[in-house]
Amino acid sequence: MISDNPIFRRESIPRFWRRASFFARTGLVSIYIALAILPTALVLTFWEEIDSTGAYLLFSFLSHWPTFLCPAIAPALVAGAISSEREQKCWDLMVLSRLTPAEIIWGKLLSRLMPLVWVTIPFIPVGITLLILSERMGPPGHMTGTWGGFDSGDYALWMILGWMTGLLVAFANGVIALYISLRCSSTRSALLIAYGVAIGAYILITMVIGMLLMFFMIPTFEPMTILSITPSLLWGVTIPAVFLTIMQRRFYRLDARVRAA
Amino acid sequence: MLTIEHLRKDYGNLTAVKDLSLHLEKGDVYGFIGPNGAGKTTTIKVCATLLEPTQGKVYVEGFDVTKKTNEVRGMIGYMPDFFGVYDDIMVWEYLDFFAAAYKIPRERRQTIIDDVLELTDLTGKRDIYVEALSRGMKQRLCLAKTLLHDPKVLLLDEPASGLDPRARVEIKELLKELKTMGKTILVSSHILPELADFCNKIGIIEQGELIVSGDVGEIMRKVQGGKGLQITLLADVEKAVALLSQLPKVKSVEQDNLCVCVQFSTDEVENSEVLQLLIKNGLQVQSFSETQVDLEDIFMKVTRGVVS
Numbered sequence: 001m002i003s004d005n006p007i008f009r010r011e012s013i014p015r016f017w018r019r020a021s022f023f024a025r026t027g028l029v030s031i032y033i034a035l036a037i038l039p040t041a042l043v044l045t046f047w048e049e050i051d052s053t054g055a056y057l058l059f060s061f062l063s064h065w066p067t068f069l070c071p072a073i074a075p076a077l078v079a080g081a082i083s084s085e086r087e088q089k090c091w092d093l094m095v096l097s098r099l100t101p102a103e104i105i106w107g108k109l110l111s112r113l114m115p116l117v118w119v120t121i122p123f124i125p126v127g128i129t130l131l132i133l134s135e136r137m138g139p140p141g142h143m144t145g146t147w148g149g150f151d152s153g154d155y156a157l158w159m160i161l162g163w164m165t166g167l168l169v170a171f172a173n174g175v176i177a178l179y180i181s182l183r184c185s186s187t188r189s190a191l192l193i194a195y196g197v198a199i200g201a202y203i204l205i206t207m208v209i210g211m212l213l214m215f216f217m218i219p220t221f222e223p224m225t226i227l228s229i230t231p232s233l234l235w236g237v238t239i240p241a242v243f244l245t246i247m248q249r250r251f252y253r254l255d256a257r258v259r260a261a
Numbered sequence: 262m263l264t265i266e267h268l269r270k271d272y273g274n275l276t277a278v279k280d281l282s283l284h285l286e287k288g289d290v291y292g293f294i295g296p297n298g299a300g301k302t303t304t305i306k307v308c309a310t311l312l313e314p315t316q317g318k319v320y321v322e323g324f325d326v327t328k329k330t331n332e333v334r335g336m337i338g339y340m341p342d343f344f345g346v347y348d349d350i351m352v353w354e355y356l357d358f359f360a361a362a363y364k365i366p367r368e369r370r371q372t373i374i375d376d377v378l379e380l381t382d383l384t385g386k387r388d389i390y391v392e393a394l395s396r397g398m399k400q401r402l403c404l405a406k407t408l409l410h411d412p413k414v415l416l417l418d419e420p421a422s423g424l425d426p427r428a429r430v431e432i433k434e435l436l437k438e439l440k441t442m443g444k445t446i447l448v449s450s451h452i453l454p455e456l457a458d459f460c461n462k463i464g465i466i467e468q469g470e471l472i473v474s475g476d477v478g479e480i481m482r483k484v485q486g487g488k489g490l491q492i493t494l495l496a497d498v499e500k501a502v503a504l505l506s507q508l509p510k511v512k513s514v515e516q517d518n519l520c521v522c523v524q525f526s527t528d529e530v531e532n533s534e535v536l537q538l539l540i541k542n543g544l545q546v547q548s549f550s551e552t553q554v555d556l557e558d559i560f561m562k563v564t565r566g567v568v569s
Contacts, residue, residue, distance in 0.1 A: 006361035015349040088345035092311055093406070096334050097362035252330070256313060259306075260272070 007099070007107025012114045036122035040129045060134075063127045063159060066120045067166035071202070074170040075194040077115055078177035080187040081108040086258070087187060101251030105178065105244065113174050116167065127163070131156050165229055168236030173198040175240045179247055182254050185261070206231035262287045262445045263308065263414055268317035270303050270469075277303040279469040281317070285447060285462070287413075290440050292460035292477075293449035294560055300469040301449040302342055305418045308447065309339040321414055338412030340403050342419040342449075348392035352383060355391050356406060363410040377405040381435060397428025404435065415439065417448040433458060457556045467564045477556075484559045487512060487525040489552030490535060494519050495545040504542055508535070522552065 002008050020028065039062055085091040094104065134156075177194035184190035209231035247254070263285040270278040278300040285291050295301050306312040308319050310330045319326045321333045347355060353374055360370040378384045381401040386394065394402060400420065407415065420436070421429045437459045439446060450456050456463065464474035473480050487510070494501055498519055505523050506514050512524045523535070536549055 004361075006358050009361075010347070010350065010354075010358050018349060085345075089341065089343050090345040090347065092309075092339070092341055093344065093359070093403075094362065095311070096309060096337075096339055097359060098331075098335065098364045098410075099362050259311060260313070 002106060002110055005103055005107040007094075007104060008111045011108070011111035032118075032122070037125055040125040043129050043133070060130050063123060063130045064162065066123050067162040069119060070116045070166050070170035071173050072199070073119070074113065074116065074173040075177040075198045076191065078109065078112045078174040079181050079191040079194040081112050081178055082181040083184045083187045083190040086185050095252075095255060101248050105247050105251070109174055109178050112178075113171065116170055120163070120167070123163075127159055131159065161229060165232045165236065169202065169232050172236045172239035173202065175243045176201075179243045182247060182251070183258060185258050202235055206235055209234060262289070262322055263447060264318075264320045265304070265308070266318045266320075268304065268307060268319060269315045270300075270307060270312065271315045277469050278307075278466075281466070281469070281471045283464055283471065283474050285414075285445055287445055288440075288443050289462055290436075290446045290448065290460045292456035292463040292556075293447060293466065294451065294456065294463055294556065295449070295466035296451055296564070299466045301451075301466060302418050303469075304466070305339070305416050305447065305449060309337055309416050310334055311339075335410070336412055337414045337416055338407035338410070339416045340407045340418060340420055342422060344403055346391045346394075346399055346402060348390070351388055351390055352378070352394070352402060353387045355402065356409060359406045360409050365410065373409060377408045380408065380438065381405040382431070395428070397424050397431065400424060400428065400432060401435065404432075408439075413445060415444050415446045415448075417446060419450055420448060421450065463556065463559075465560060465563050472563045473559075480559060482528060484562050487527045488530050489525070490523045490532070491548075491550050491552050492521045492523065492539070492546060493548040494521065494539075495547050497544055500542070501539060501544050504538060504544075505535070508538070519547075524552075 017025065017028070082091065085094065099107075173194075176198040177190070180194045180197065181187075181190045184193065213230060263283075265281055265283050268278055268281040269276065281300070281304060283291070293301050293304070303312065307314050308321070308326065310326045310333050313327055321336055324332045324336070326333045347358070350358065356374045356377065357370060360373060361367075365373060375384070378387060381404055383398065383401055383405060386398060391399070391402065404417075404420065407417075417436070421432045424432065436446065436448065440459050448456065448460070460477060462475060463477050463480060465472045473483070492501065492505075496519075498516055498521060501521050502514050502516050505511065505521065508523075508525075510526045510530065512526045513522075514524075515522045532549070532551070536546065539546055
């Protein structure tokens with residue numbers, strides 16, 4: 001159980017939260033809830049004034065933040081997971097404990113990716129409101145541009161699929177960042193390499209796969225949205241499978257290389 | 262309990278440890294002495310399974326550290342020379358984290374934490390944030406963490422470095438207590454007085470080579486090369502020097518004001534005979550004692566002051 005993992009238990013709770021008093025925690029939760037419902041509250045307040053070209057589009061753009069924001073920030077969250085412990089001289093003590101490589105990897109990965117959950121939650125009411133709005137106003141223009149065109153009836157499906165894909169890609173990018181963190185002695189280099197590899201490779205590979213799918217392999221496949229989302233889904237599934245297997249099997253060897261260097 | 266056989270560790274072109282062999286029995290406290298850069302930390306890290314040897318073998322209770330890593334890790338407690346502690350948690354939380362990491366069952370953790378806190382005299386700091394601890398207290402906290410899983414072998418790398426005299430004495434007392442608990446301890450240091458009190462074996466390492474190793478008393482005798490006497494007289498020092506120089510097996514006689522230092526080539530010299538000779542010849546002896554060699558003397562005699 002991940003909840004029994006000491007690394008997850010320690011690292012998933014942020015420092016400021018650990019130190020905050022009851023009142024401070026209540027205040028923080030209130031602010032968080034307010035931020036989460038503010039966009040929705042604004043829409044509901046100005047329900048009648050929203051037109052299809054202005055506020056609606058801007059608001060609908062908010063619903064895509066989890067799709068793009070989570071993959072973009074995941075490497076930053078995870079890149080320091082191991083390298084920062086090396087810098088703080090805490091790593092050796094952890095490696096010598098009875099924690100298995102799998103426990104260390106999953107504890108680090110999930111605790112570091114926890115903020116993505118907190119980032120995603122405020123967008124849920126935004127998304128729900130947008131779904132209701134789309135019934136009245138049709139799908140937002142940029143959505144059709146992103147996913148290649150769909151009916152307003154499919155909007156909910158594509159938004160949820162977009163979010164799921166975004167979180168899956170974020171997880172994959174986090175796994176890459178953790179692998180790089182395991183191989184780096186400094187957080188700065190881990191961060192730079194993680195961004196270079198995770199984002200760079202993601203853009204390059206998904207673009208290539210997408211182009212192959214669309215123009216050469218199955219040119220008549222419909223709807224096009226499936227084709228545009230498939231490379232990201234492939235990335236989100238393949239990368240964690242490969243890198244988690246490598247890390248778990250070669251954990252000590254990879255770590256020893258950094259130590260020996 | 263701990264055996265190192267012909268250990269060699271290279272970092273690229275640099276050889277940190279060359280053909281180092283030593284053996285520790287259960288309950289031994291081995292002082293690993295050497296200047297900075299001599300190879301102490303590398304040796305300890307190999308024993309702690311953190312580095313792989315280039316050549317040679319290291320066994321902890323018969324388990325090869327490179328092959329039976331998990332078994333070895335369960336038996337050793339390692340305290341590095343430089344270490345960080347998680348600042349954002351309290352002392353008990355820090356220990357609870359490592360107790361969980363050492364798979365100590367939840368129901369036993371509290372008792373064990375209380376025990377190690379008491380042993381390291383940190384009970385009063387239980388609910389204090391780690392970042393508020395002094396360097397000495399952090400050192401004790403790290404030692405407390407090292408003891409959580411009740412390791413048989415302790416590998417302590419410079420446990421008292423950077424501490425003020427009081428904190429150093431406290432760590433020394435703590436190590437003495439661990440010795441009485443029957444732990445096998447390999448402790449490295451370049452501060453010799455801190456080892457002299459409680460080590461029964463020492464090894465001096467320089468440029469990656471173990472120059473001397475063994476029982477403290479034996480090494481002291483070996484290095485000294487024979488008995489030494491320090492005699493203080495009230496007068497007639499020259500006469501005493503002349504008399505002592507004629508004794509058999511005398512290596513050297515040195516005079517320093519009213520004090521005479523005699524060095525014999527063997528231990529088989531009766532103090533009473535020497536004293537009797539002086540008194541019989543009418544010399545007034547104010548004090549008479551055997552020369553005490555300490556670790557510092559040994560270290561200075563056997564090392565050349567070079568680092569690898």
